[in-house]
Ligand SMILES: Cc1cc2nc3c(=O)[nH]c(=O)nc-3n(C[C@H](O)[C@H](O)[C@H](O)COP(=O)(O)OP(=O)(O)OC[C@H]3O[C@@H](n4cnc5c(N)ncnc54)[C@H](O)[C@@H]3O)c2cc1C
């Protein structure tokens with residue numbers, strides 16, 4: 001029953017047309033107004049970062065921009081909070097490894 | 107940090123020590139600054155002598171304390187943008203060499219071997235292999251722990267935190283008999299004033315004048331990065347800022363990486379009392395100077411900032427030693443922007459005075475009564 005319905009159905013939302021984003025090369029659909037984290041969750045993806053020490057998997061935790069657990073690399077910029085960044089058509093999200101700045105190491 | 111070092115060396119000498127702090131360990135300026143252990147920024151003179159001794163002591167301590175204090179003998183690099191700056195650095199380094207500092211001139215074309223991300227077009231710099239770094243809060247805590255451990259058996263070290271000193275007890279001849287705290291009286295033949303920026307207040311409790319003032323500094327913290335800056339790197343103007351007696355704002359960025367990942371960009375200097383208000387102007391200047399040294403930092407995010415109050419004395423030298431005005435009272439405060447670096451030498455000297463040992467250097471320049479005034 002109710003538990004089979006999506007949040008959009010529960011509130012009777014009539015969102016505009018979905019669009020495509022990609023996650024680690026995989027194509028996903030997102031709805032206008034959805035955060036990147038919400039779009040990833042909708043696709044069943046729960047983890048999109050590994051920790052700096054130990055490489056453990058991380059995704060959204062607080063969902064409201066406070067915990068910084070949900071950091072992701074979005075359009076080549078690391079450390080973006082996926083729970084706050086609205087998904088936009090064509091966004092490329094990649095799993096962030098550690099601090100996401102490995103290329104800068106000297 | 108300074109109090110912890112005094113406790114460490116005093117306990118090692120076999121003395122019974124009680125450390126009293128109104129707050130937690132490293133709750134003062136020690137927890138609000140950086141942990142550069144520098145000789146590179148110091149003019150030849152008493153402070154440099156103290157720094158050179160401390161450099162050796164820190165190296166020994168790094169072996170005795172756990173790796174968690176993040177001691178790194180990483181070296182410093184001071185750079186100049188033009189030939190005039192380079193000439194000034196060369197002159198400075200030559201004088202430091204005579205005082206026992208190791209320096210190496212680095213030509214402009216070799217700077218990038220040392221620091222690959224440094225800006226292009228700099229004239230050159232000087233490398234100071236003796237410069238090092240610790241994490242100050244951890245260093246202070248572990249030094250206190252080590253002080254307690256080496257004092258084991260006869261329980262020579264006690265730590266009383268969250269207890270404010272409200273008075274200095276004196277005997278009939280004006281000599282120190284201990285301190286009064288919010289929890290009662292504690293009797294002791296010697297009291298060491300290691301209250302940092304609040305050293306003037308504690309001195310006042312003993313009816314002596316010691317004009318320690320706060321000199322504010324902001325530090326800008328970046329997001330965690332891999333090692334992008336290998337040493338501590340700063341521009342030649344920094345030395346002039348450190349030595350300045352002006353109350354006005356001075357900024358000259360010192361850039362350093364940390365084992366935890368963030369790059370620290372410090373620090374500003376201004377005398378504005380104990381005002382904690384965030385200054386966007388200061389942060390903007392620090393950020394601009396840091397990105398001038400390391401252009402890649404422009405694409406890195408600053409995630410936070412913090413401020414602390416350096417314990418400043420008008421002649422930029424700390425007050426270390428017995429106060430002739432009050433027998434039994436010693437001071438170990440006023441180390442301004444170098445208290446982490448200078449702490450071990452200060453502690454060793456204080457312990458030496460308390461036990462009547464020969465001191466490693468002349469402490470006359472640090473005389474606590476040099477500013478005159480009874481109060
Ligand atoms: C931004 C900034 C950057 C810095 N960078 C460096 C650096 O790179 N290298 C370096 O060497 N130094 C640096 N410093 C300076 C350094 O932090 C200080 O010199 C040093 O921390 C002073 O140590 P302290 O033990 O004397 O003082 P504090 O750490 O302030 O300790 C004094 C203690 O006394 C306690 N106290 C005060 N009054 C009372 C009372 N009445 N009763 C009981 N307890 C009391 C306080 O609670 C405090 O814990 C920096 C400072 C700042 C602000």
Ligand code: FES
Pocket residue numbers: 059060061062063064065066067068069070071081082083084
């Ligand atoms: S989930 Fe906590 S900040 Fe994004």
